[in-house]
Amino acid sequence: MCGSLMPRATADKPKQERNNSMKYIVTDESITAVIGGKAHTLRRDHANARLVIEAIARGDNEADIEKLMDVQQAMSAYLGDNVEVRDGSVHHRGEPVDEVISKRILDFMSNNLPVAPLTRFLENLYNNPSRNSRTQLYKFLEHEHLPITEDGHFLAYKSVQSDYTDHYTGKFNNRVGSVLSIQRRDVDDNPDNGCSYGFHAGSLEYATTFGGSDRKVMIVKINPADVVSVPNDCECQKLRTARYEVVAHYTGPLPKAYAEAYDSVEDDIYDEDNVESSESPVDNSLVTAIREAATRLLNSLPGNN
Incomplete structure (x- = not known):
C-alpha cells in the first residue's frame, strides 16, 4: 500500500494520498x-518519520498515527493521569519534577519498564507533608540499587545485629515481616545531625559496611511519604524515616530501577532485564517511538552525555 511513499516525493511535487479518511x-x-x-x-529527519510512513503504509488508524507525530502527547498518555512530558521535561500536576525522578521516569520508558510504579511513587512522594523532606530524598535516591516497587515505595538496606535487633537500642525486631513505626514528630528532621532520633536505612554501600562483622543486612521497603530527613554526612547515603517494613534478607544488590512489590516474604528479586510491560495501551510502533523519545530526552539531561 502507498507505493507513492517510496521513493520519496520531491519537494516540488509532493505526493498526496488518502489513508482511510486521512489526507x-x-x-x-x-x-x-x-x-x-x-x-x-x-x-523527515525526525526519529519518528520512518515509523509514521510505515504506519500510513499499513493503514494504521488515525489516532495512532497522530500520537506518532506528537510523541510528547503520547508519552503523557502513556504515563497516565497527573504526569506529563512537556517542553522536554516531566511534570507532575503541572509542576516540573526533580531531575533525579525525571531520569528514572525516562529510564523506565526507555527500557519499556512499567511506568505505573513510578507514577504511584510520585503520588506517594507528594503525600510527604514536608517539602524539605522531599528535596532531601532526591539526594538519597541518586545512589544506585534503590529500586521502586510496584506500589510506589522504594527498597533500601538496613544493617542490624546478629539477633535482628537494631544497633543503637537493641530493642527493635528487624526480622522479615516486621513493620516498625513511630510518630513522625519524633524523628529528627535536621539533615545536619548525623546520628539522631528516627529509624535509619541506607544505600547498599552504607549498609554493607556499617556495624560489626556479625551484622546482618536486611532489605526494607519505605514509603517516600514517611521519609523525614537525609543526613548530609556519609554523602547522603542514609535516611531517617518514621516507618518501614522488613521484606527480605540481603543476598546481593537489588536491581537499579524496578523491583516487584514484596509481601513480607522472601520473594525472588524481579528481573528488570526480562520484563515485558503489559500496561501500554498503544501498539508496538508507538511504544518504540516513546522509548526512542525517552532515550533522547534522557541522553539530553546533564551528566548523561
Whole structure:
C-alpha cells in the first residue's frame, strides 16, 4: 500500500494520498497529515518519520498515527493521569519534577519498564507533608540499587545485629515481616545531625559496611511519604524515616530501577532485564517511538552525555 511513499516525493511535487479518511503529504523535507481537521507536520529527519510512513503504509488508524507525530502527547498518555512530558521535561500536576525522578521516569520508558510504579511513587512522594523532606530524598535516591516497587515505595538496606535487633537500642525486631513505626514528630528532621532520633536505612554501600562483622543486612521497603530527613554526612547515603517494613534478607544488590512489590516474604528479586510491560495501551510502533523519545530526552539531561 502507498507505493507513492517510496521513493520519496520531491519537494516540488509532493505526493498526496488518502489513508482511510486521512489526507497526508510526504516530501523530502516533511510529512504532513490532516487528522480530525487538524494538520500535523513532522520533519523527515525526525526519529519518528520512518515509523509514521510505515504506519500510513499499513493503514494504521488515525489516532495512532497522530500520537506518532506528537510523541510528547503520547508519552503523557502513556504515563497516565497527573504526569506529563512537556517542553522536554516531566511534570507532575503541572509542576516540573526533580531531575533525579525525571531520569528514572525516562529510564523506565526507555527500557519499556512499567511506568505505573513510578507514577504511584510520585503520588506517594507528594503525600510527604514536608517539602524539605522531599528535596532531601532526591539526594538519597541518586545512589544506585534503590529500586521502586510496584506500589510506589522504594527498597533500601538496613544493617542490624546478629539477633535482628537494631544497633543503637537493641530493642527493635528487624526480622522479615516486621513493620516498625513511630510518630513522625519524633524523628529528627535536621539533615545536619548525623546520628539522631528516627529509624535509619541506607544505600547498599552504607549498609554493607556499617556495624560489626556479625551484622546482618536486611532489605526494607519505605514509603517516600514517611521519609523525614537525609543526613548530609556519609554523602547522603542514609535516611531517617518514621516507618518501614522488613521484606527480605540481603543476598546481593537489588536491581537499579524496578523491583516487584514484596509481601513480607522472601520473594525472588524481579528481573528488570526480562520484563515485558503489559500496561501500554498503544501498539508496538508507538511504544518504540516513546522509548526512542525517552532515550533522547534522557541522553539530553546533564551528566548523561
